[in-house]
Structures are given as C-alpha cells and as structure tokens.
Amino acid sequence: MMSTLERIGIVPVVVLDDPDAGPDLAAALAAGGIGCAEITLRTPAGIPAIARISAADPGFLVGAGTVLEPRQVDEVADAGARFVVSPGLDPEIVERALARGLEVLPGVATASEVQRALRLGLDRVKFFPAEVLGGRAAIEALSGPFPGMRFLPSGGVTAANAADYLATPAVFAVSGSWMVPRSDVAAGDWAAIEQLSVDTVRAAAVPR
Numbered sequence: 245m246m247s248t249l250e251r252i253g254i255v256p257v258v259v260l261d262d263p264d265a266g267p268d269l270a271a272a273l274a275a276g277g278i279g280c281a282e283i284t285l286r287t288p289a290g291i292p293a294i295a296r297i298s299a300a301d302p303g304f305l306v307g308a309g310t311v312l313e314p315r316q317v318d319e320v321a322d323a324g325a326r327f328v329v330s331p332g333l334d335p336e337i338v339e340r341a342l343a344r345g346l347e348v349l350p351g352v353a354t355a356s357e358v359q360r361a362l363r364l365g366l367d368r369v370k371f372f373p374a375e376v377l378g379g380r381a382a383i384e385a386l387s388g389p390f391p392g393m394r395f396l397p398s399g400g401v402t403a404a405n406a407a408d409y410l411a412t413p414a415v416f417a418v419s420g421s422w423m424v425p426r427s428d429v430a431a432g433d434w435a436a437i438e439q440l441s442v443d444t445v446r447a448a449a450v451p452r
C-alpha cells in the first residue's frame with residue numbers, strides 16, 4: 245500500500261463539508277493523475293466521505309487525516325480507509341492503526357519524535373509543518389542520524405516547491421491541500437480540481 249503512495253508521490257489533504265461530494269472529488273483527482281486522497285476528520289463529513297469514496301472506487305487509495313483519537317482509527321478502518329495520518333505522534337493511534345492493518349503516518353517535527361517513531365517500528369512519517377520547520381534542509385539534516393527514515397512533508401508544500409522536496413531521497417511523497425481548495429470543493433468545481441491536479445503532477449515530475 246505504501247509503495248502505492250510512493251508511486252503516486254502526491255497526497256491531497258482534503259476538507260469536505262458534504263460527504264456526497266467525496267466520489268466526485270476522488271474522480272476529479274484521479275482524472276488529473278492523482279489516485280489517492282487523505283480525507284481529514286476536521287469535519288463530520290470526513291468518515292462518511294471515506295465510506296462513499298471507498299464504495300464508489302475501490303481502486304482509489306483513500307485514507308484518513310487529522311486522526312486525533314485512537315477510536316477514530318477503528319471508525320475510519322470500518323469506513324474503508326487504507327491509511328491513517330495524524331498531525332502529531334500518538335503511540336496509541338500508531339499501535340491501533342498497525343493492529344487494524346492500516347499504514348500509519350504520524351506527524352513528527354523533531355529528532356525526539358523521529359526516535360519515538362522508530363521505537364514504534366515505523367520507517368515512514370509525516371514531517372509537519374514542513375515549510376516552517378525548515379523544509380528540505382531540515383529533512384536532509386534529520387536524515388543524517390536517521391538514514392532509514394523516510395518523510396512525507398506537509399504544511400506549506402505547493403506545486404512550486406513539490407519537485408524540490410521530491411528530489412530529496414529521504415522524501416517518499418509530498419502532501420498538502422493546494423490542489424483541493426475548499427472553495428472549489430464546496431462549489432463542486434471538479435474541472436478546476438482536475439486541472440490543479442494535472443498542473444501539480446506536471447510540476448512535481450522529477451526522476452524518481
């Protein structure tokens with residue numbers, strides 16, 4: 245599964261207000277070349293949207309974002325999520341996700357958190373909030389003592405800097421909300437999201 249996220253290379257971070265919009269949004273992303281999405285639990289629409297997307301297109305890799313409580317891991321797993329992302333590192337969430345067979349990407353911002361992730365058996369984490377933490381240079385610095393750890397930078401990543409992040413061997417994919425503006429999602433402007441996805445895939449293209 246994680247090799248699929250790595251192959252796609254770009255993970256949209258989605259905030260949905262209407263769960264019924266989920267399948268259309270996923271179809272727009274896929275048409276633009278991005279076959280995955282992290283549906284955040286920041287709105288009550290998140291979990292039902294995951295269920296609708298997973299039912300509509302089993303080939304689309306849907307995961308849950310902003311997972312803050314261990315019980316939410318079970319809720320999103322039951323809804324069909326295949327990976328779990330958190331802004332920070334909570335061992336209970338990591339352990340619950342692994343027990344449910346889900347890939348889990350907790351957020352780390354410091355060397356201490358990378359060490360905790362290693363102790364939990366992980367070799368991939370999210371690096372959040374990437375730009376304010378120092379971006380690519382910060383990831384490269386962390387890679388010194390942690391050569392086996394690979395990162396998903398998120399927070400301030402855009403089409404303009406995605407290729408630079410992806411050129412870092414320690415980066416396995418990038419994530420962010422820039423190709424799914426909440427206003428376009430709310431308006432159902434799927435053509436706009438498809439175009440942003442196409443532009444993103446083009447801008448992020450680096451030999452990998």
Ligand SMILES: O=C(O)C(=O)C[C@H](O)[C@H](O)COP(=O)(O)O
Pocket residue numbers: 257284309310311329330331332351372398399400401419420421422
């Ligand atoms: O919701 C989560 O689980 C998060 O950890 C945060 C998101 O990954 C970032 O908020 C995306 O950042 P932007 O692309 O700058 O909007």
